[in-house]
Amino acid sequence: MASLISNRSEGERVDLLVVGSGIAGLIAALTVAEHGGRVLVVSKGSLSASASYHAQGGIAAAGSEGDSPELHAADTIVAGRGLCRSSAVEVLVEEAPARIDDLRALGVRFSPELGLEGGHSRSRVFHSRGAETGREIELVLARRVRDEERIRVLEGERVLGLWCSGGRCVGVVGESGALASPATLLATGGAGALWSRTTNPEGALGEGIAMAYRAGAAVADLEFVQFHPTALSASGMLLSEALRGAGALLLDANGERFTDELAPRDVVARAIAARGSALLDLRPVDRGRFPALIDRIREAGFDPEIEPVPVAPAAHYTLGGVVTDLDGRSDLPGLYAAGECACTGVHGANRLASNSLLECVVFGRRAGLTAPAEAPLEAELDPPGEPRANGDRIDGELREQMWREAGLVRDAAGLKQLCTAPALVPRLVAESALARRESRGVHFRADFPVEEPELAAHTVVRDGQSPVFERWS
Numbered sequence: 001m002a003s004l005i006s007n008r009s010e011g012e013r014v015d016l017l018v019v020g021s022g023i024a025g026l027i028a029a030l031t032v033a034e035h036g037g038r039v040l041v042v043s044k045g046s047l048s049a050s051a052s053y054h055a056q057g058g059i060a061a062a063g064s065e066g067d068s069p070e071l072h073a074a075d076t077i078v079a080g081r082g083l084c085r086s087s088a089v090e091v092l093v094e095e096a097p098a099r100i101d102d103l104r105a106l107g108v109r110f111s112p113e114l115g116l117e118g119g120h121s122r123s124r125v126f127h128s129r130g131a132e133t134g135r136e137i138e139l140v141l142a143r144r145v146r147d148e149e150r151i152r153v154l155e156g157e158r159v160l161g162l163w164c165s166g167g168r169c170v171g172v173v174g175e176s177g178a179l180a181s182p183a184t185l186l187a188t189g190g191a192g193a194l195w196s197r198t199t200n201p202e203g204a205l206g207e208g209i210a211m212a213y214r215a216g217a218a219v220a221d222l223e224f225v226q227f228h229p230t231a232l233s234a235s236g237m238l239l240s241e242a243l244r245g246a247g248a249l250l251l252d253a254n255g256e257r258f259t260d261e262l263a264p265r266d267v268v269a270r271a272i273a274a275r276g277s278a279l280l281d282l283r284p285v286d287r288g289r290f291p292a293l294i295d296r297i298r299e300a301g302f303d304p305e306i307e308p309v310p311v312a313p314a315a316h317y318t319l320g321g322v323v324t325d326l327d328g329r330s331d332l333p334g335l336y337a338a339g340e341c342a343c344t345g346v347h348g349a350n351r352l353a354s355n356s357l358l359e360c361v362v363f364g365r366r367a368g369l370t371a372p373a374e375a376p377l378e379a380e381l382d383p384p385g386e387p388r389a390n391g392d393r394i395d396g397e398l399r400e401q402m403w404r405e406a407g408l409v410r411d412a413a414g415l416k417q418l419c420t421a422p423a424l425v426p427r428l429v430a431e432s433a434l435a436r437r438e439s440r441g442v443h444f445r446a447d448f449p450v451e452e453p454e455l456a457a458h459t460v461v462r463d464g465q466s467p468v469f470e471r472w473s
């Protein structure tokens, strides 16, 4: 293990080492290369193994007449239930239109009309071919990355831990050896696949969050996990919110509507969970707008033209992660994070639909602009240690337990059981959820069902310490 210090012994100069090839990682890599830097991208899976590739609905930005970054900010803050970090929201919404222009310049093709999704007061969701937005962006970025001689991509390499020396992150330890870099960016995505019902790809296990925590970086807000209301009951396949924006109805077993389809996701998800499952009626929708998605529903054995489709909530988005500033810096020198594995505080206690692809491009780019300024590595580095990730055991039983004890409705008894789980991130989720003795946004405690004003703060955990609440501006 870790005997091969490949890139350093070979004298490869790297300004930024990126772990993960979703949209956050690829944007950061392209940004560094654009400014003359050299990048090594390491990823455990193929491109389609990222959540980015599967993103359907779109990417939010104030782009229509009558809309503005201020209105986008106001909607984001309402969704976030008093917990959004205002400086991060400002950066997100102000930079959004320029980042959409960047994507277009790189070759991303957006449909001309903007979509409307739950919680947005205006139509501001840029999307591609109905529900193919993530795929379109990911493939365009991947092509650019492959064409860029300043970026080397190492696919199929799982990173197991961070390499630290002299109080600083100096690279990573991967399955086939250690890789050194003055700056390391975690872009490893979320942890949704820790829950048995999920829309996420199976590799979304929060590994980046675990390695940052183990190396001493602060992580935060792990109790906030968004459950998407409408995943196909049988498989967890996501049926995008854009469908409800286009007129799809939620019906109970008697064929009656029981909720506002465009209410915030946590409200809709709990309304469905209270009934066990629901039916999504796609007959009122112009289905020709969503050709690929409708094909996938048919492949799953349903004909949405004839009958409503059974749906139920599934774990979808990790709001918490590695604590960063607005340029992706964690509190461990040399370590950066961006995208779903990071916690800038921008989403607060509930993410507004289509703000996460935006987060990837805005904060991925900012990390790419900042990280290459790290000082060069010292000549002598401490040897990379044995990664501690090997102790984690994530199996079907644990994923079921996550669904049961840390699902849409939690309580102290279940969360205490989870505190002894055989894997770090599930334990951190449980500890954070136990500490938050209130219900706020996506975190709902049956034993503390109301919001407590004094808990309008971020739940921060550091290695070996109990969660503390911090206020960020």
Ligand SMILES: Cc1cc2nc3c(=O)[nH]c(=O)nc-3n(C[C@H](O)[C@H](O)[C@H](O)COP(=O)(O)OP(=O)(O)OC[C@H]3O[C@@H](n4cnc5c(N)ncnc54)[C@H](O)[C@@H]3O)c2cc1C
Binding pocket: 019, 020, 021, 022, 023, 024, 025, 042, 043, 044, 045, 046, 049, 050, 051, 052, 053, 054, 055, 056, 057, 058, 059, 060, 133, 134, 157, 158, 159, 160, 187, 188, 189, 190, 199, 200, 201, 203, 204, 207, 208, 238, 316, 317, 338, 339, 340, 341, 353, 354, 355, 356, 357, 358, 360
């Ligand atoms: C089905 C679905 C639909 C969605 N729809 C939308 C939408 O319409 N709009 C929106 O804004 N958001 C949407 N989201 C959320 C959004 O897609 C994600 O938040 C975003 O794509 C995360 O991007 P990322 O770059 O941070 O991580 P990801 O795209 O998940 O990429 C993570 C990368 O890290 C790699 N990796 C992970 N661990 C390791 C390791 N240990 N070693 C090496 N590599 C590792 C993975 O292989 C992968 O390449 C959706 C999510 C899903 C699952």
